[in-house]
Amino acid sequence: MSAISSRSPRLSAILLAAALSCAMAPALARDDRCRRDQDCAREALVHGEIRPLSDVLGVVRDKVPGDIIEIELDREDGIWVYEVKVLPPSGRRKKLEIDARTLEILKIK
The missing domain is CATH 1.20.5 (Single alpha-helices involved in coiled-coils or other helix-helix interfaces)
Structure with a gap:
């Protein structure tokens, strides 16, 4: 025992x-x-494959005023893309997809 x-x-x-x-x-x-x-x-x-986040924020604020609530950086089909979610004053969330190198807005949902 x-x-x-x-x-x-x-x-x-x-x-x-x-x-x-x-x-x-x-x-x-x-x-x-x-x-x-x-x-x-x-x-x-x-x-030089992506731009700094500060540049991206400027583009987003110019296009969709409101509070930025989420940011992701993903590589899609060989292209770096920032996905940014914004809560505008209307309260209806917007999602922007931005080419991370050129800062071209690819989509707004």
Whole structure:
């Protein structure tokens, strides 16, 4: 009986460590992906493939006045595209797709 009770704390500690490492794995993977996305965006900016966010915000504010509530940078069919969601005074959300290199507005939904 004493052999079982002396192993139980060790076994419990091992199981706890395994459970914690499994629980943390998605958070760590998500953090690594975010770093890679940030690195890709920085590299695209340095190489002139995209324009700075400040330039994009100016275009959006000129076209659709309101509060900018979300911005994404995606690569679609080999083209970098900013997707910007704006909440105008009317309260009806607008989504703009903007070519990240030329700042041409591709779509307004």
